[in-house]
Amino acid sequence: MxxxxxxxxxxxxxxxxxxxxxxxxxxxxxxxxxxxxxxxxxxxxxxxxxxxxxxxxxxxxxxxxxxxxxxxxxxxxxxxxxxxxxxxxxxxxxxxxxxxxxxxxxxxxxxxxxxLPRKRAIGQMLVRDAAGRVLLCQLTYKRDWDLPGGVVEVNESPQVATSREVLEELALDIPAGRLLLTDWLPPWSGWDDAVTLVFDGGVHDADALVSRVVRQEKEIRGLAFCTPAEVAERCADFTARRVGAALANVAGDGPAYTESGR
Structure with missing residues (x-):
């Protein structure tokens, strides 16, 4: 009709x-x-x-x-x-x-x-040990290693989302602390642009923390505490730059905002 x-x-x-x-x-x-x-x-x-x-x-x-x-x-x-x-x-x-x-x-x-425009948000956690190494995850869906974390759900706090993702993927109940870095990622290979928010996960005993991990095997193949050299070797270049920028801002004197880690 x-x-x-x-x-x-x-x-x-x-x-x-x-x-x-x-x-x-x-x-x-x-x-x-x-x-x-x-x-x-x-x-x-x-x-x-x-x-x-x-x-x-x-x-x-x-x-x-x-x-x-x-x-x-x-x-x-x-x-x-x-x-x-x-x-x-x-x-x-x-x-x-x-x-x-x-x-x-x-x-x-x-x-x-x-x-109005909407932008994808990703929450990640910078977890360190006393030697200054950083916890990285080996992911099942890409070759590069990355910080623990994941995509923020609709209407979810990025800080809450970061802790939730770490709990779901690693069974680690670590509160997301101070925001260390906001890193903008430009559109790439079919992805729209996104904002990655890196929160401080504190300093932990590496062996004790790893012993508590229960991996979500669909997404996490492995994990390790890595030196800066190992971060550069295992991560994509923009991820390594992001980790370096977040580390530099732990003391509050590094960049608070980057684009692809720069």
Whole structure:
């Protein structure tokens, strides 16, 4: 079922779900007028549907602005949708009948939250022994060694995440201490950019600590306390630089921020 409302076209995709599109005539008077027109179409469609969707080409910046400011939240990217000219990525927007109105603070914050940039965060722990060696993990999914830690979950404290990852992967209950280093990693080999936060794990007796380790074998192949020379040998160059920068800041006089360890 479909319905034309001037330049806005609404079609029912499935029970309770509508798809809204608009033509170039919707923006002939400018994007602000287009927003008002599309918003009216969305609100009218929500009177008979629980969900209204729009798919906007990823290269259509104006269309994305119209979709956003008409009150629809960005939900993700639909990759390679087939079109006559070939596959084209589209951004999926949607509004639910139960969403808070965008003229209310909660609704406006949720709208902004749907499209503002998000950055991956990784929490790592710098664990040392009395000789100044650093605890490294040999990982199953890459050849390089790395500091213990892992990806911060959505809405999780990076400090809490770091201790959680060390507990899950090594069965070591070590509180993450002071933040030693913030290291930005640029996009690389299919990964988006990320921020790595290195927390102080303190100084420990190496033999006693290793004796308590229970490895999560799916991710951790081995571990060892390593000298700076062994860190340089076993780690990727940017990881070795990060470890060196974090070590330099243990006393508080090293860099607090680096990019790829520099």
């Amino acid at each position: 479909s319905d034309h409302r001037g330049p806005v076209h609404v079609a029912t995709l499935s029970p309770g779900v509508a798809h809204v599109t608009w033509g170039s005539e919707a923006v002939t008077e400018g994007w602000a007028d287009a927003v008002a027109t599309v918003r009216a179409g969305v609100e009218e469609a929500l009177a008979t549907h629980a969900r209204v969707e729009a798919r906007v080409r990823a290269d259509d910046a104006l269309g994305q602005r119209v979709a956003t400011w008409s009150g629809m939240r960005r939900e993700g990217v639909l990759r390679g949708l087939p079109l006559p000219e070939g596959p084209v990525d589209h951004v999926l927007y949607a509004r639910l009948a139960t969403d808070a109105p965008t003229d209310q603070p909660e609704g406006f914050r949720a709208l902004l939250n749907s499209f």
